[in-house]
Amino acid sequence: MHPVRKQRLFLIGFVLVFSSLAIGLIVFSLRENLNLFYPPQQLVSGSVPLDRDIRAGGCVVPGSVSRDQTSLKVLFRITDGVAEVGVSYQGILPDLFAEGEAVVINGQLHSDGIFEAKEVLAKHDENYMPPEVAEAIAEESQQQGVEHQKTCGVISYDS
């Protein structure tokens, strides 16, 4: 083979091997660090992987927030209008966290059915609702034959 061509072939081979290796690594690492989002209905149905980092979201059930008297431990429940899940968290809650408002939480679901949150995110202003939550609620309520709902304010919490 012509030496220039041979060199070129080597180069192309090198680039191919190296880049596929790199892309493989990146995709592998990406898969490992994905956090999937689940609404409360799925969390209680048992179809959610336990003890793995996931995301969840819903509206904070009014009256469900209870603070520990001596520490920063807090317990509350979230709902999508269909099911409710208990959440435990230790730390400072965001400014816009409030009962009856939407939250997104990052953490793990344990076998006792309690979601242990490492991070609690609330909406940024009073007109905003995390789209994952909005969509989850809309989907659930459509399945239930309820009219399309936009904010937590219209959820009925007696389910």
Added chain:
Amino acid sequence: MIPELGHFALVLSLGLSLLLSVLPLSGSFNGRALWMSTAPSLATGSFVFVALAFVCLSYSFAIDDFSVAYVASNSNSLLPWYYKLSAVWGGHEGSLLLWVLILTVWTWAVALKSAHMPIEMRARVLAVMGMVAVGFLSFTLFTSNPFDRLLPGAPVEGSDLNPLLQDFGLIIHPPMLYMGYVGFSVSFAFAIATLISGRLDSAWARWSRPWTNLAWAFLTVGIALGSWWAYYELGWGGWWFWDPVENASFMPWLAGTALMHSLAVTEKRGVFKSWTLLLAIFTFSLSLLGTFLVRSGVLTSVHAFATDPERGLFILAFLLLVVGGSLTLYALRVPAVRSSVSFLGFSREWFLLSNNVLLVVVLFTVLLGTLYPLIADALGWGKLSVGPPYFNRFFIPLMGILCVLLAVGPLTQYKRTPAAKLLSNLRWPFVGALLLGVVTPLAADGPYLWQASVAVFIASWIVFAAVQDLRTKLRHRASWREGLSKLPLSFFCMHLAHLGMAVTLIGVSFVSLFNEARDVRLSPGKSLDVAGYHFELVEMRKLRGPNYLADEGLVVVTYGGEEVAVLLPQKRRYFSGGNLMTEAGIDAGLFRDVFVALGEPLDNGDWAVRVQVKPFVRWIWLGALFMGIAGLLTVWDKRYRFVTRKAAISAEAQEVPVAAP
């Protein structure tokens, strides 16, 4: 009347931009000098009318004209005047107007400073910028007009600016960031004009280098300001979250950094020509992608104002048009490029090439991590997010390698550097950096952290190698004073920017490794100790601001019995909308920040409080400031003096200014 005037000015500017994108360009094809020579005046006119529109909108904010829908939803008569003015870009419509204003400022600046260029080139560059302006002006006018009225039935009071945005950081962060984003449109315009002309020599690299450096400098400072703002206003002391919106501004920065370096090789040695053109296209495309991600509402964040799908669709279509059109042009023209110059190992070309490869790989990982949730959502794989560990896993080692090479690059020469000479030059920097790297972590309390050791090694490696570079450059001069005055400004700029990199690296690694944070429950009179500092919450009190009520904590910080600072963290409730805001109390220092933020009020008068001691956190932004200043100063380098520069000097005829004797 004034808002209508503004609207009219915008329409006029759109008309002028349309002319600008058609007339000079067609003139350049059929050789009509008169058509081509209209470009600078059209650019100026387009700028003047956008500026007029901007002034009109600012005026409407200043006089609280709530009949303008945008003013009503982003301002309030209680706002202090400076926030009324910064509220102009506090929402979607106004920030687009700012985008367009800055674009026309750049276009106008290019028109002013391009008199030395061949007339066809000048006409084409300005025409391409005119096309971008047409895109954004029609976006503003047709989907997000800031001058829309609420008539009849104008509200008597506005609904206030988002309290997060009522801050000094926000006054300057968006303009700086946009100066950077939009500034890359100049490099893009030069690249496209070159591709249109088909004369793919290195002249365009020379012309676009100062513009690219300037845009990069603004973007660097803009990103740093965003990070600083997040640190004290939004993030509870966090300064980078790998949030999609942060990534949106960071990706053009990575591409722009690669572009800057690649332009240097193209200008000096005439190699990487086609790659540099491609990079210029990508950098601006990433700026547009950033605008799309942030403005379309596909991402949820404090930046996502618009959730109107029509707007998102418009930017997406524009983005596809720009990327598709320029890549087609590229594919048609680039096969004609031939670079015959070769280079051997250990040449400066090799180091600049590895800079580009590393930055592009980092860029790719960030891009994938940012877009993957969107792709997954679109394909129905479920809602998901990509966590910071993914980004850190690739970013940290790759940037580490980049920084190690970055120290060596300036000591090499183009074409070929004798390995023995390079190694002997690097011996002392290496030994010094190694010593410092091993010893420094011992000074910190707690266990020995090898990561700190690596960080110190790399940072001091950069600094020592720069000192060595300076020494070799001055070796054959009569005195160091004479030697320094002979060195070009760009030499110092390069080292200042690299030094900034080292400073940021130290800041990032130290604050990540040695940060001490504690979330606690405190009542007035109680105290706690963090990292040797004693924090006492003396009392809580109420106070009233111009448009909010606040709970303020009085925290006295002592170290070894001596008072260090009195911090006044606040929890504000804004009257309009009832938004809650956390204002952290920070005592800033070069070597550490002491940080106290109020969480929420708990039962029996207790407060949730976050207390942090953050070593070297200021260095993150200090380094970025160095980089910004360096980028800014390059514009004054003799080689880029815009005046009296003879046009179209090919790179091959040019000698290498900073080669060692």
